[in-house]
Amino acid sequence: MSVLVFSNPNEGSFAKSALEACTYGAKVAKALGTDCHAVTYGQVSDAEIAKLGAHGATVVHKAGSLETPDSGQLSKLIATAAAACNADVILCSHDLTGKAVAPRLSARLKAGLVTGANALPTTDGGFKVNKPVFSGKAFATEVITSAKKVISLMPNSIPPENTGGTAQVQELAGDFGAKKVTVKETKKRTGTISLPDAEKVVSAGRGLKGPENWGMIEELASLLGAATACSRPVADIGWRPHHEHVGQTGVAIRPNLYFAIGISGAIQHLAGVNGSKVIVVINTDPEAPFFKAADYGVVGDAFQVVPKLTEALKAFKG
């Protein structure tokens, strides 16, 4: 048996979350006393493939001719690779593609699935995996009772580790079925950091009074290399684009650093951001509920505090 990681290339390269999943796979394989294989597809350069080896895969199965957004084809691809390397545990990242592929694979292989795992499985007394539930307000220990298992890893849960290894590459052939979903158009936003992957996020709420005041938020974010986010009413009134809305009904994020500026800290907002490692709150109201969830707080007016913070950061960076 072995452990198989699905490494989804994003425009020909592997994102940090893909390398995290590879590291996770290598660690699971080690704990089970076996090897970690990876499976990928499409146009991926040798240099990118080598990264999978460096992050713990001993063999990379590659279907170079497949190029698809169709989760049906991808689940057939992974199942083919799993059969080739006799994998009992299959892993991927809990990202957009993983969310479509992992459940398909689970149904295809009758393999119990845990999505969004945030730690390594334990194997004494059953195969158990931890994951956040109730939008981060709690955690659950899930037991997978089937022989085959599928796990998707929550991004930013374990750091990728370059162990300097190399992988043997094997071309993977098979019938992956007909493509039923086609991409008509891809629209890229330029110059912004994608929220779910961001390690730092600067977020602002209704306390900022109007869209014209976001300049200082963007300046702070760019100085930190952070993505920008907002509370739900801010997106609903149209001050900020919808993809920036974080919380229970928006994007759930777990960056290393989260700035909440002029956001009250309603339970539905906290639900999507409370996985953040460090939370900084800036709010005029010392009674704002957000302070209870914060690591650092500044009771003050954002219009004065944020420019001062930006100056202090510039001085710090030199």
Next chain:
Amino acid sequence: MKILVCLSKVPDTTTRIAFIDNNTKFDEKDVQFIINPYDEWYALVRGLELKEANTGTVTTITVGGADTDPIIRKALAIGADDAVRIDSPASDAYSTAFQIAEYAKDKAFDMILLGKETIDYNGSQIGGMVAEMLDLPFISLASKLDIAGGKATIECDIPGGTQVLEVEGAFVLSAAKGMAEQRIPNMRGIMAARSKPLNVIPAVAVEPLTKTESYQLPPAKAGVKLVDPDNMAELVRLLHEEAKAI
């Protein structure tokens, strides 16, 4: 146009989360239950809009006990034509998906719409499983859905942008924000819902593949450290030296 919308019952978004029986069970005491917001606001309402624009029917399906009937009635009040409840406590995602797929397999639905995830267990599992069991294409986290000439055009948020996808024939789709606007049921809808069919169907036998062993609450925060608004250099120092976040 024959549309199936999958509905789940979840605790209201303001619920204080607590566990009982040695942390093995969610404490339902005093908890208000609602339709999962993604199912109600996006999947159901978009299904209704497509039906209204093209004629057809919207059927809802829920795997659950009689305790789910109130949320099903609400969906009928919002405008669904009829409802199906598979009479079985929802156990793991695999067995829930299996029930839905068994029901749908010979009914020739043009589309099966779900929410992107339930806000309690945050699975994002059922949609992909149903799609695989029925051998249908699956589009996850869609923010727009339009139908024209037998083809569905779907928009999804991707990291750093959006993608427009096209699917021919029947499909399964999970809905994220942007698909539609929430609809509040009116008095007429609520009255009409009383006489709409809610068909209770026995479950088929299926073994779950996972189970929840226990729950934990996150460790309490140590407490906020307040920094003087006139001393942002101190905040930067703390973030750098103490939190190691910058």
